[in-house]
Amino acid sequence: MNSNRLTGRRIIVFGSATGIGAATVKRLAQEGARVCAADINVDGATQVAAEAGGETFAVHVDISDEASVQKAVEAAVERFGGLDGAHINAADLRVIMEDSDALNVDLAVFDRTVAVNLRGHLLCTRAVLPHLTKNDASAIVYTSSGSAHGAEPTRPSYAMTKAGVNALMRHVASRWGREGVTANVLAPGFTVTGEMKKQMEANAVEAKRWADHFMAGTPHTRLGESEDHAAVVALLLSDDGRWINGSIVDVNGGSLMRG
Numbered sequence: 632m633n634s635n636r637l638t639g640r641r642i643i644v645f646g647s648a649t650g651i652g653a654a655t656v657k658r659l660a661q662e663g664a665r666v667c668a669a670d671i672n673v674d675g676a677t678q679v680a681a682e683a684g685g686e687t688f689a690v691h692v693d694i695s696d697e698a699s700v701q702k703a704v705e706a707a708v709e710r711f712g713g714l715d716g717a718h719i720n721a722a723d724l725r726v727i728m729e730d731s732d733a734l735n736v737d738l739a740v741f742d743r744t745v746a747v748n749l750r751g752h753l754l755c756t757r758a759v760l761p762h763l764t765k766n767d768a769s770a771i772v773y774t775s776s777g778s779a780h781g782a783e784p785t786r787p788s789y790a791m792t793k794a795g796v797n798a799l800m801r802h803v804a805s806r807w808g809r810e811g812v813t814a815n816v817l818a819p820g821f822t823v824t825g826e827m828k829k830q831m832e833a834n835a836v837e838a839k840r841w842a843d844h845f846m847a848g849t850p851h852t853r854l855g856e857s858e859d860h861a862a863v864v865a866l867l868l869s870d871d872g873r874w875i876n877g878s879i880v881d882v883n884g885g886s887l888m889r890g
Contacts, residue, residue, distance in 0.1 A: 636869045638663030641711035643704065645694055645755050646721030648675030650824040651774060651817075654857035655718055655864045660685040662865055667707035670721070694721045694751030704758040714762040716868040719755045720774040723747045730786045741788045748792030752799060760807065767811045772867045773800050774860075775816040775879065777887045797879055804877035813876040815867050820883025821845045822855045851884035 642659055646652040647668035653675075656668045660683035668683070669692040670676035676689035688710060692703035708714060729740045752773060763769035778786060779793035796816065803814035845854055863882050866872045881887060 634661075635663045636871060637865065640664040640715045640868065641667075641707070641713055642716040642718065642868060643667040643669055643707045643714060643759065644718045644720060645669050645692060645703075646719070646774070647679055647689075648672040651819065651822065651857045651860045651864075652718070652720040653679045654861035655720065656680065656687060657683045658858070658861035658865050659683075659868070660687050662869070664716075664868075665711050667703070667710065669703045669707075692721075694719075694755055695746040697754050700751075700754045700758045704755075704762070708762055713765060714759055714769070715766055716770045716772075717755065717759040717763070718772045718774070718864050718868070719752050721747060721751060721755075722774075727786060727789055730788045732785055733787050736788055744788040744792050748789070749795045749799075752796055756799065756803060760803070760812065763812050764807060764810050768870070768873060769811060770813045770815070770868050770872070771800075771803060772864050773797075773814070773816045775800075775818045777818050777820045777881060777883055779818065780879070781887050800879075801877050808876050813867070813873065815872075815875055815877065816879045817860055817863055817867070818879050818881045818883070819860050820849075820855055820881070820886045822857060822860065824857050845886075849884045849886040851886075853884075855882065855884055 637659055642664050644652055644656050647656045648670040656666050656679050659666050665686040668676040668680045668689045671693050673689055673691040680687040680689040690703045690706045693699040723743055726740045726743050730736055773796050775796045776793040778790040779797050800814045800816045860882050863880055
């Protein structure tokens with residue numbers, strides 16, 4: 632990938648220490664962007680920034696905390712002189728396994744999921760919009776999930792909040808589109824992240840079972856990887872994606888086809 636279509640673009644990525652966010656930071660830097668890698672795991676984000684190279688740096692952020700979000704955005708603006716884009720990708724993956732069903736889910740799990748996936752995404756939106764509206768062409772990309780418009784017997788808190796992210800995106804697209812800010816959602820399907828690859832390498836039998844399970848529902852030759860999503864985020868943050876606004880982009884190899 633040798634594109635320079637993001638040269639000079641100033642972008643902040645919330646949730647950048649691992650998985651899709653880490654791959655996105657690296658892809659954006661490869662395409663010439665100046666990137667602020669923000670994450671609650673600042674050591675992980677710092678490592679990602681070092682691997683990305685270019686003008687990439689890391690900051691700490693807890694997106695459930697308004698002061699922390701504002702501080703991270705201010706750091707990016709001070710470093711870059713403004714912002715042209717944001718990828719709001721953060722999630723608290725620790726609580727997903729405890730997100731059982733509507734009858735049994737611990738309300739503390741539900742409240743934490745809401746704090747990050749809804750309140751946190753709103754806080755990030757409020758922090759970046761005043762800077763994005765200063766430009767004629769800027770963009771926000773949210774990471775949602777196929778769970779928001781699919782169906783499964785578990786993880787109601789996760790699915791509900793991701794559906795809320797879709798609604799927030801449409802609001803931003805309709806309210807600020809005429810001011811030059813596009814807003815779109817990346818909706819990943821099952822994704823084999825770098826961290827998952829390491830776990831799968833340690834247990835080949837379990838890895839094959841999982842791969843076979845997800846491949847059975849995927850009309851494709853392979854499972855998805857973080858880099859597949861990073862490529863779509865880069866598109867949506869570039870001039871190539873300027874005519875895409877208010878859209879949910881499903882990136883799942885066809886596993887969740889909608890009519």
